[in-house]
Amino acid sequence: MINKAGAQLSRSLMAIAVSLGICLILYIALVSPLPITLLVLAIFLGLIVMGERSGGIEKIYAAMEEHKGEALVVAGIFALLLPLLVSGNNYLLHVVVMGGIYSIIALGLNFQLGSTGMVNFAPAAFYGTGAYTSAVLAVKFGISPWVGILCGLFMAALLGIVFGFPALKTRGYYLSLVTIALQVIFTLMIINTDWLGGPNGIPGIPGYEIFGFSFRRPLEILGMRLPYQTNYFYLVFLLLSLAALAASRLYNSRIGLAWNAIEQDEIVAATQGINLTKIKLLAFSIGAAFAGVAGALYAHYTSFIGNEDFDFNKSLVLICMVLLGGMDNVAGVILGSLLLTIIDEKLRDFADYRMLMYALILIIILIARPQGLLPKRNRKYQIKQDNNEGYNVTVTAGGK
């Protein structure tokens, strides 16, 4: 009994240590200059690959799964303290805010790319739809950004459905081509619509306000003055937590199972009574809704949006985030998004060679670990065995 409790405790401590370790790696990657960041990443990658070879990583996975609560609390506390840790460096906070925004989109994209196996090359179009919706409503109609976030969500989801319905008649590469077309159309439409600011974008987008407190004002807590990015950091952190919660609930539901089934064999999935159109459309529209929320956040964060924020390159970067982090793994996708955002920012020193370096790093990581940093796991077991009295089914969150 004591032994068992001891083992429990040690696993719990391991989960906490790993969680803290990942936070520290991200933190070091964030604050250090480029060479150190790359070194830290290389060590991290090496640790994962070695752990996989020796089998030790399976123990860590098991401990993390068992003590998810502790691990999440540690990560949460770390995130809450981050603005203090970077001692109000507003540039670093900006990087983290962008990382959070991209994480939300990547989580949404993961429903299509990771779970259902539909390669969507247009996440930036959905992201842009959310951003433009909220920005236009605020600038031209004076509607509160809080309402704008909901409208952004709704519009992006609507675009997902309207576009997805005809597009999902195609499959595989052809679907990807159709999504590329959507992305190109979106960018061209923005550039050529004067009402949306055309190539000049939309300037002067108001920030969020709560009870008269503007998010664009510095935050003062306990006599400390933190830059205004701190407000946005907490907002993005909150929304990212909600998005991650929703994503993992979906993953463990029957819908998530149906998505995985479709990814493996669409025809067989249909013979199990899955309504293919509905379930695939769901992946599209929920993913788009996530991107829409992220877009609205971005618009009211930066106060200026233009077509170049939502172009094809951005879509590619978002896809890379999901690929790098690990398909169909919520934690992996967030990790991948944060890391790539940080690397992208660090590479600013290279100016013209930035994309080249970016691609190079990505290729090296994917050669070392083609399945992504945290790859897809066996789906969480849904049936528990109680005292050999048979199986107790716990199908979490149903739905057709």
Add this chain to the structure above:
Amino acid sequence: MLELRQVSTKYGQIPMLMDVSIKINPGEAVCMLGANGAGKTTLLKTIIGMVKPVSGEVLFGGQRIDLWPSYKIIRSGIAIVPEREGLFPKLTVENNLLMGAYYESDKRKIAPRLEEVLTIFPRLKERFRQKAGTLSGGERKMLGIARALLAEPQILLMDEPSLGLAPATVNEVFAVIDRIKKEKKIAILLVEQNAQKALSVVERGYVLQKGSIILEGSTNELKENSVVKESYLSAAG
């Protein structure tokens, strides 16, 4: 219960089924014998709505179902074990089984069903948390059948359950089919080339050749028939 009336199907311009009429009563096991390319699989696809007939009607429980989308037909109580099982290799055995009960809206019903199915297939209980892709051929076939049973169908369609299995495993599979027929009292439509085996578990049968039903009758009648003897039983006999 399930009835096809003068059903014809085409793939583009190529006719696959011509005026096929069959009828399966509740609780009855029926086999459909036919050579490669006779249209056996097409027939099953037509029943579950994956191929739409160009003429004729498919009736199930008194309702015309041939214009329904596939998922609706499946949900009305028809389960299929596809050719080569059609498992989800990267999902666990457990999740493959749960896919069978995918459309069951009352989740409490799933656990007892699973319990029941696992008593028929004890091997799957051992492999419960393994990926389906790691199973042997026989286990895969069993999983395919078990998954279909989890849907609690009124009729079970099976596409060549003996395909690609060793003779001993074929015997096991047919023993299971026989057991299902006796215990579960569901109708079974067995599409097969292995006539000897198929005729040992069913009550009636049809022979499909080049898209048409050329023969139908009880098991004994078919066994005595010269066409069946020559084409389907000679090698085995």
